[in-house]
Amino acid sequence: MAQEVAMGIDLGTSNSSVAIIQDGQAVVIPNEWGELTHASVVSFLEDASVLVGNDAKKQMCISPETTVSSAKRLIGRFFFSEEVKKARGVMPYAIVEGPNSSVRIAVREQIYAVPEISAMVLKEMKAITEAFVGHPVTKAVVTVPAFFNDTQRQATKDAGRIAGLDILRIVNEPTAAALAYGFGNNLNQRVVIYDLGGGTFDVSILEIGQDVFEVLSTSGDTYLGGDDFDDRILQWLLSGFKQAYGVDLSQDRYALQKVKEAAEKAKNTFSEGDVAHIHVPLVYTDAEGMSYDLETTLNRQQFNHMVMDLVQRTFKVCDEALQSARITAGEIDGVILVGGPTRLPVIRNSVRHYFQREPNTSINPDLVVCMGAAIQAHALLDSKTSSFLLDVTPMTLRLGTVGGYTEAIIDKNTPIPVDRTRTFTTVRDGQEKVNIRIFQGESRLANECTLLGEFEFSGLRPARRGDVKVEVTFEIDTDGIVRVSSKDSETGQVASTTINLSSGLSEDELKSAETRASKTELAPHASNDVAPG
Amino acid sequence: MSDYTDPQFWPALKQLAVNIDGMDYYQILNLAQDCTPADVKRSYYDQSRSLHPDAFYQIAEDELRAAVNKIFKRVTEAYNVLRDAQKRKVYTANINGPQRNAMLRFNEASEAEQKQQEKQEKEVTQNPKAKPLYMAAVQKMQAQNWDGAFKDLQTAIMFDPANEKLKTLRDEVGKKRPAK
Numbered sequence: 001m002a003q004e005v006a007m008g009i010d011l012g013t014s015n016s017s018v019a020i021i022q023d024g025q026a027v028v029i030p031n032e033w034g035e036l037t038h039a040s041v042v043s044f045l046e047d048a049s050v051l052v053g054n055d056a057k058k059q060m061c062i063s064p065e066t067t068v069s070s071a072k073r074l075i076g077r078f079f080f081s082e083e084v085k086k087a088r089g090v091m092p093y094a095i096v097e098g099p100n101s102s103v104r105i106a107v108r109e110q111i112y113a114v115p116e117i118s119a120m121v122l123k124e125m126k127a128i129t130e131a132f133v134g135h136p137v138t139k140a141v142v143t144v145p146a147f148f149n150d151t152q153r154q155a156t157k158d159a160g161r162i163a164g165l166d167i168l169r170i171v172n173e174p175t176a177a178a179l180a181y182g183f184g185n186n187l188n189q190r191v192v193i194y195d196l197g198g199g200t201f202d203v204s205i206l207e208i209g210q211d212v213f214e215v216l217s218t219s220g221d222t223y224l225g226g227d228d229f230d231d232r233i234l235q236w237l238l239s240g241f242k243q244a245y246g247v248d249l250s251q252d253r254y255a256l257q258k259v260k261e262a263a264e265k266a267k268n269t270f271s272e273g274d275v276a277h278i279h280v281p282l283v284y285t286d287a288e289g290m291s292y293d294l295e296t297t298l299n300r301q302q303f304n305h306m307v308m309d310l311v312q313r314t315f316k317v318c319d320e321a322l323q324s325a326r327i328t329a330g331e332i333d334g335v336i337l338v339g340g341p342t343r344l345p346v347i348r349n350s351v352r353h354y355f356q357r358e359p360n361t362s363i364n365p366d367l368v369v370c371m372g373a374a375i376q377a378h379a380l381l382d383s384k385t386s387s388f389l390l391d392v393t394p395m396t397l398r399l400g401t402v403g404g405y406t407e408a409i410i411d412k413n414t415p416i417p418v419d420r421t422r423t424f425t426t427v428r429d430g431q432e433k434v435n436i437r438i439f440q441g442e443s444r445l446a447n448e449c450t451l452l453g454e455f456e457f458s459g460l461r462p463a464r465r466g467d468v469k470v471e472v473t474f475e476i477d478t479d480g481i482v483r484v485s486s487k488d489s490e491t492g493q494v495a496s497t498t499i500n501l502s503s504g505l506s507e508d509e510l511k512s513a514e515t516r517a518s519k520t521e522l523a524p525h526a527s528n529d530v531a532p533g
Numbered sequence: 534m535s536d537y538t539d540p541q542f543w544p545a546l547k548q549l550a551v552n553i554d555g556m557d558y559y560q561i562l563n564l565a566q567d568c569t570p571a572d573v574k575r576s577y578y579d580q581s582r583s584l585h586p587d588a589f590y591q592i593a594e595d596e597l598r599a600a601v602n603k604i605f606k607r608v609t610e611a612y613n614v615l616r617d618a619q620k621r622k623v624y625t626a627n628i629n630g631p632q633r634n635a636m637l638r639f640n641e642a643s644e645a646e647q648k649q650q651e652k653q654e655k656e657v658t659q660n661p662k663a664k665p666l667y668m669a670a671v672q673k674m675q676a677q678n679w680d681g682a683f684k685d686l687q688t689a690i691m692f693d694p695a696n697e698k699l700k701t702l703r704d705e706v707g708k709k710r711p712a713k
Contacts, residue, residue, distance in 0.1 A: 168590065212578045380590045388578075388585045390609075415609045417586070417602065475606075478586055 006139040006168060006381040008176070008373025009125050011118060011156065013072040013225065014198030015340070016040045017367055018125040019374035020133070026180060026371035029132045032525060037366050038128070042120045043067040044107045049523040052124035061257045064092035066107050070227075071117040073199050074103050075159070076152030076504070078451065083223070092253055102504075113505055115155045116513050119162035120520070126163060127522055139166045141377035143369050145195070146172040147202045147220030147394045149440045150452050150482040154504050157481070162513045168380045170479040173197075174204035175389050176372030177338045178213055180363055190216075190331060192321075194351055194359070195338035196314065199225040202394075203318050205325040205332075214390040217324035217413045219317045224310065226267070226341035232306040233263035233298065237278065241294055247284055249294075255283050259294060266298055271343040274300045304346045311350050318354060324413050335359040340366050391416055393476050395450075400437035404446045409474050412442065419475040423489060426460065426468045433458035434470050438484065453504075455497055457486045543597060550600035557628045557637050558611035566625060570616065577612040584608060614639045657702075663693035670706070679709040 008019045008026070015037040019028045028036045035054055043051040043059035044066045051059065059067040070091070077084050079097040088095045098104035098113065105112045122142070129137050142165075144156050153170050160167035174193035181191075193204045202220030206213055237259050238249055249255045258280050266276035280294040322329060335351060337359050342348070351359050363371065379386055392413045398406035399422065409420050424434050434457045441449025460468050469489035476482055487494045505513065559566050562576040582588075589601045614620045620639060627636035658667050670685035686703040693699060 169587070209574075209578050212581055214578075380587060388581045388587065390581055390585075415613050417606045418609055418613075419606050477602075 004139070004381060005129070005133055005135075005137050006141065006374075006377035007125065007129050007137060008370050008375065008377045009122060009140050009142045010173070010176075010367075010370035010373060011072065011121060011125075011142055011144070011159075012040055012197060012369075013070055013200065014040060014227070015366065016121050016125060017370040018129055019367070019370040020129065020137075021374050021378040026374045028367045028370060029129050031128045032131070038121075038124060039069070040072065040118075040121050041067060041069045042071070042117050044110075045523055046108075047523075048108075049521040050120050051523040051525075052120050053525065055525045060092075061254065061261070064253055064257055065094070068093050068105055068107065068117050070199060071105075071114050071121075074105075075114045075118060076149070076155035077103055077114075079103050081450070092257070113509065113513060115159035115505060116162055116517065118156065118159035119513070119517050120522075122159055122163035122165060123517065123520075124522060126165065138164065139168055139377065139381060141169045141171050141373045141380070142167055143171050143173045143176050143373050144480075145197070145200045145202050145220065145222070146174050146204050146215070146218040146391075147200065147222055148480070149395055149450055150476075150480065151450070151504060153480050157479070158505055158510060158513075161510060162517045164514070164518065168377055170481070171373055171376050171389065172204070172215070172218070172391060172480075173338065173369045174202065174218070174336075175206070175213055175215060175391060176370075176376065177336050177368045178206050178208065178372065179375045179387060179389075180368045180372035181334075181336055181360060189333040190327065191334040191336060192318070192332050192355065193336045193338060194314070194318070194342065196341045196347065197225050197339040198227050198341075201225060201314055201317060203314070203321045205321050205327070211386055212388045212390060214415075215392045216327070217321045218392060218394045219321040219324065220394065221313060221317050224313055226339065228310055229267050229307050229341060229344070230260065230264045232310070233266050233303070234260055236298070236306065237263060237294060237296070240296060241283075245284065245292060247286075247292075249284060252284070255280075258283055262294070267303070267341075267344070270300055270303055270345065276303075300345070307346065311346060314347075315350070315354050329355050332357070336368070337361055337365050338368055389478075391478065391480065393418070393480060395440040396442055397474060397476065397482060398439040398441065398446075398449055399474075400439060400446050405444055406439050406441075406446050406449060407444075409438075410476060416476045416480065417478050419473055421471050421473045424470045424472060426463070426465050426470075429465050430462050431465065431468070432460050432462070434460070434472075434486075436472065436484075438474070438482070440482075452482060455484050457497055461488065461491065461493075546597065546604070547600050550603050553604055553607050555634075555637070557633075558615050558624065558639070559628075561607055561611045562615065564615075566629075570618075573612065573615045577608065577616075580605075580608045610638070657698050658689065658693050658696055660689075660693035660696070663689040663696070663699070666692070667699065670702075674706065679706055682706050683710055 005020050010017050017028055017037045019026050030036055038053035039057035041056040043056035045051055056067060060069060073083055073087055078101045080101055084103055094106040096104045096106050103114055105117060126137060142156060142160055144153055157167050157170060174195050177193050178191055189208050191206045191208060195202050200222050201224040202218060204218040205216045207216050241247060241249055249259055262278050262280045266278050269276040276298045278296050278298060282291045283294045284292045332355055335355050335357060342365050348359060393410060393416050394412060396408050396412045397410040399409050401407050410418060437454045438452045439446060439449035440452055443449055457470055470486050471489045472486040474484055485497060553561060564572055564576055584601060584605045586602055586605055589598055592598055614624050624639050658664050666685045666689035670682040673682035683706045686699060686706060690699050690703060
């Protein structure tokens with residue numbers, strides 16, 4: 001029998017990667033072309049198969065409407081949320097509203113829930129691993145940003161289930177990074193993880209006591225990432241072209257995609273070089289049939305200037321995290337950089353300046369998270385867990401009260417797992433049910449927080465008002481997932497719970513998604529030659 | 534790490550899951566009430582090594598996993614209170630008082646919200662002479678000295694006569710005053 005293997009999967013906004021443990025070492029698994037990172041892009045082909053990864057990314061130009069990217073920005077969100085509104089403005093694929101204000105994606109006359117899209121990326125990671133080890137693999141640890149809320153975590157777990165994976169654990173990306181660096185090793189240290197991904201930024205402060213990884217605080221900005229850096233260049237290119245030719249390229253999806261790619265490439269240039277030469281040939285053809293190229297240069301200073309406010313925003317988040325952990329930048333023993341954008345010298349220099357020390361960069365910032373996830377996956381599988389992850393909840397859990405207000409139940413940065421109980425009293429004679437809404441966020445105003453769901457506890461015993469007391473327990477587990485349960489204080493009888501409003505998938509929806517996913521074939525990769533969509 | 538193969542281990546664990554409801558945070562973390570903050574952290578780490586749910590991932594029995602989960606949640610809760618000097622002080626006083634059994638779990642009013650409330654209280658009056666009187670009244674209210682609080686508020690209103698918030702508060706306190 002083949003030795004059991006558990007994967008560590010970094011399911012990123014822009015790129016994903018997978019690692020396993022071999023001979024005690026974390027090994028990042030290459031696909032058949034030797035690529036270690038795979039674009040988190042899913043392209044639906046004409047023959048009903050799906051193409052995932054770097055080949056799918058090439059389809060973004062060829063067939064933008066049938067190619068879904070950055071699904072992580074949408075996962076676990078309500079249709080009416082700001083982030084979804086923003087995505088609808090920039091994404092070429094169709095984002096539509098599903099039941100209960102959930103988000104769905106319409107491609108080739110099919111409607112997909114967001115976890116189904118993420119599931120295809122996970123399936124690809126599974127396929128890459130299976131091709132490498134030569135046997136089926138189902139167990140995996142999947143990472144999420146530390147700042148993900150409950151619904152985003154739950155949706156990520158759902159994606160795993162749809163992909164046919166057994167998700168051992170959801171681990172926070174910064175914690176995984178700390179594991180990969182092998183901190184601990186008989187050291188007691190305080191480490192900062194500065195994680196700037198494609199779409200999110202978060203920073204965590206960990207105290208490591210040998211084999212115990214305690215998160216002291218975590219803070220983040222879910223609207224800040226490497227994509228915003230690309231966007232600055234993109235806007236600069238677009239306005240430059242408009243000034244020169246009087247043409248707004250953003251109106252042309254094809255041209256926009258080309259310029260976007262050029263902007264991303266230019267940004268990547270600054271990881272090493274000082275000047276980016278940007279050339280997009282034949283980006284625009286006028287009414288007379290004259291074609292124009294977009295051609296310009298951008299130097300590092302100009303670029304740094306463009307993004308300085310974004311860089312500054314990351315340090316505001318660092319300030320917050322340090323304050324919550326009740327320590328100063330000087331008490332930090334190490335800084336770990338995670339995420340491709342941290343290769344930019346403007347980031348490295350600013351981090352060095354802020355923390356007054358050289359950041360740790362010996363492990364590839366694109367791969368460090370999946371390597372850490374693999375370490376934890378292996379540890380769980382072995383039941384010889386050798387590292388203990390003590391995490392905190394990134395956001396305050398709140399209960400909706402009258403008049404659009406909320407009341408804090410569990411403060412942010414409270415160590416998890418945790419539970420808190422609140423008692424509710426009936427307010428009407430013969431009241432049969434109690435409804436509560438729960439939120440996550442830092443505002444007392446409900447509409448400034450994220451709604452997690454509405455729960456209904458029914459089947460209360462008939463009695464005069466005030467006679468029935470319902471104990472509601474709010475629990476956050478080690479994966480950061482919230483559970484709500486209730487019982488009658490006096491009789492101990494458990495009230496039945498119904499979730500009335502949730503952006504998540506119901507059991508039925510999950511089952512049909514699993515069936516559909518098992519029937520969906522992953523398209524083979526072609527190195528250069530891609531079948532048109 | 535704990536020795537699961539010890540035949541005594543599982544019954545002891547199940548028993549602990551039951552007993553933990555009657556234990557205070559010091560007992561849960563196995564510490565004396567005069568322990569140092571470093572002791573609190575050390576004990577939390579030690580308990581994590583033996584009771585973290587991840588270490589029991591392979592255990593198939595739901596009942597045992599639930600027991601571990603319950604115990605570990607309480608360990609985390611104990612740490613969260615005892616690591617904070619302010620909370621620890623209040624909690625220690627609570628469990629050494631007559632209400633001990635009702636106070637074993639710290640009833641944590643949200644810190645941030647408490648601060649906000651305090652801020653709001655401070656904003657009740659900006660009048661430099663009324664303010665100290667109002668603050669004194671709040672303290673007397675906490676001590677359930679309604680008569681004293683009422684008098685302070687009355688005087689505060691003399692300095693800040695247009696303040697409706699002070700008047701409302703005075704009337705509320707007035708109702709609680711023992712009838713003479």
